[in-house]
Each structure stands twice: as structure tokens, then as C-alpha cells.
Amino acid sequence: MTATDDKTVVREYFNATGFDRWQRIYGDGEVNKVQLDIRKGHQQTVDTLMGWLEADGNLAGLSCCDAGCGVGSLTIPLAQAGAQVYASDISAKMVEEARQRAEVALEGKNLPTFEVKDLEELAGRYHTVICLDVLIHYPQDKVQGMISHLGSLAESRLIMSFAPKTLFYSALKKVGEFFPGPSKTTRAYLHREADIVKALEAEGWRIERRTLTKTQFYFSRMLEAVKDQ
Incomplete structure (x- = not known):
């Protein structure tokens, strides 16, 4: 399957059955045990990221790009904090x-x-560019180009999260336990942390903070990359 085909599949999925599924997961209504676990895991990632940004003390007025915003799980708390x-x-x-x-x-405020x-269509310049849990839709041979593009939009900081590729997580994915559910129809690409770090460093970024969020069905490595001014 080509990258273009992947993109078409992702777009169609999240405009149809995928939207219904993930709207429920990222909402506050009743969901099944697996969906609740994923909801909690994703929220942990968002909470950790907001903790990082708020600890810096300059979030109010900061220009941020939420690339792949989904239903606004991160966009809204960023705006609430004044970004x-x-x-x-x-x-x-x-x-x-x-x-x-x-x-x-x-x-109606901010x-x-x-x-x-x-x-690939994103443009502009922002102090901080954030891309959470989106790289799962991109194969490894496309990640370098994506990091280069997103980095070109960021003035000072690029934050990314991805499903880490390890023997354990790869085994879970193979048996259908990594992203469970019959309505999940897009490909799920795992990425080695070393490859992501190498791609960032090749573009002049330095890893400042990192964390791993893991629940029973949700696994996400998050990296904060900065450039020395």
C-alpha cells in the first residue's frame, strides 16, 4: 500500500466508522473496557504534556500548532491555558x-x-508544534520527511508521540491486542525510538524531555525536542 493509499484510508476511516469509534473513546460517555483503557492512556499523555508546558511558565500567549488534533483533546486545554x-x-x-x-x-473565549x-499541507510558523499519536499512520520510510516538515514549522520546540516498536509491543500487535476492535481498519505502524531520535537530531533538534505512557491497550512514547537559540 502506498503512502497516498494510506492517507486515503485514514481520511475515509476517520470520516466514517472511525469517527464514531474515536469520538466515543475521547468523550465522557459509556464505553467498553478496552476503549476506557485507551481513553485513560491518551488522557495521561495529554496531562503529562500539559504539565511540561505549564511548568515552563510561558504558555499564555504562546503560539502552538496541534497537528492531528482529533476531537480537540489537547487543543482545548492548550487554549484554556491561554495559548x-x-x-x-x-x-x-x-x-x-x-x-x-x-x-x-x-x-467563546480564545x-x-x-x-x-x-x-503535509500544514504551513506557517509556531513557537511549538505538537503531533500526538499520529505517526502510527506513517510508515518508517515517511517519518524522516514528516519530522523535517513539522520541524520547519516550529520556531523553538517540536513534541511528538508515537507507538514504540519493541519485541513485546510488536508481538501484541501481531496477535491483534495492540489496537483491538473490529472497526479499526487503518494500518498501525510502530516506530523504534532510536529511529525517531536519529531523525530529529538530523534536523538539528535536541531531546529535552521524554516519557512513556502505558496502560493495558495504550502505549505511547512522547519526546520533546528543542533547538538551542
Whole structure:
């Protein structure tokens, strides 16, 4: 399957059955045990990231790009903390859901800018570019180019999370336990941390902070990369 085919599959999935599935997972309604576990894991990643940014003490007014915003799980707390947020996603349904959630949560104040775009179409310059749990849709041979592109948008910091490729997680994926559920139809690409770090360092980035979030069904390595001014 080509990268273009992957992108088409992802777009169609998240505008159809995938939207219904992940809207529930990233909501607050009743879900099954597996979906609840994934919800909690993703929220841990968001909470950890917000903790990093808030600890720096300069989040208010900071320009941030939430690349692959989904239903706004990160976009909204960023805006609530005072950041100026540009948020995008490949799925029009996801973007509309994120926009509606933001309008309710923010009560019309400091609303993010939302657009329907895939990662390759993103443009502009932002202090911080964030891309959470999106690289799972990109094969390894496309990751270097994606990191280079996202890095070109970031003035000072690039934060990415991805499903780590280890023998253990690869084995889980093979037996269908890594991303369970019959409605999951997109390919799930795991990435070795060493490969991601190498790609970042090749673009002049330095790893500042890192963490691993793991629950029973959710595994995500997050890296914060910075450039010395």
C-alpha cells in the first residue's frame, strides 16, 4: 500500500466508522473496557504534556500548532491555558467535533483556529508544534520527511508521540491486542525510538524531555525536542 493509499484510508476511516469509534473513546460517555483503557492512556499523555508546558511558565500567549488534533483533546486545554492554538486534522468530521467541543468548553473565549488539512499541507510558523499519536499512520520510510516538515514549522520546540516498536509491543500487535476492535481498519505502524531520535537530531533538534505512557491497550512514547537559540 502506498503512502497516498494510506492517507486515503485514514481520511475515509476517520470520516466514517472511525469517527464514531474515536469520538466515543475521547468523550465522557459509556464505553467498553478496552476503549476506557485507551481513553485513560491518551488522557495521561495529554496531562503529562500539559504539565511540561505549564511548568515552563510561558504558555499564555504562546503560539502552538496541534497537528492531528482529533476531537480537540489537547487543543482545548492548550487554549484554556491561554495559548494561541492552530489545530488541524485530516478528517473534516473530527475537526467539526473539535470546533463544537471548543466552543462549549471555552465559552467563546480564545477559540483556536481549526482547519481540515493533513500533515503535509500544514504551513506557517509556531513557537511549538505538537503531533500526538499520529505517526502510527506513517510508515518508517515517511517519518524522516514528516519530522523535517513539522520541524520547519516550529520556531523553538517540536513534541511528538508515537507507538514504540519493541519485541513485546510488536508481538501484541501481531496477535491483534495492540489496537483491538473490529472497526479499526487503518494500518498501525510502530516506530523504534532510536529511529525517531536519529531523525530529529538530523534536523538539528535536541531531546529535552521524554516519557512513556502505558496502560493495558495504550502505549505511547512522547519526546520533546528543542533547538538551542
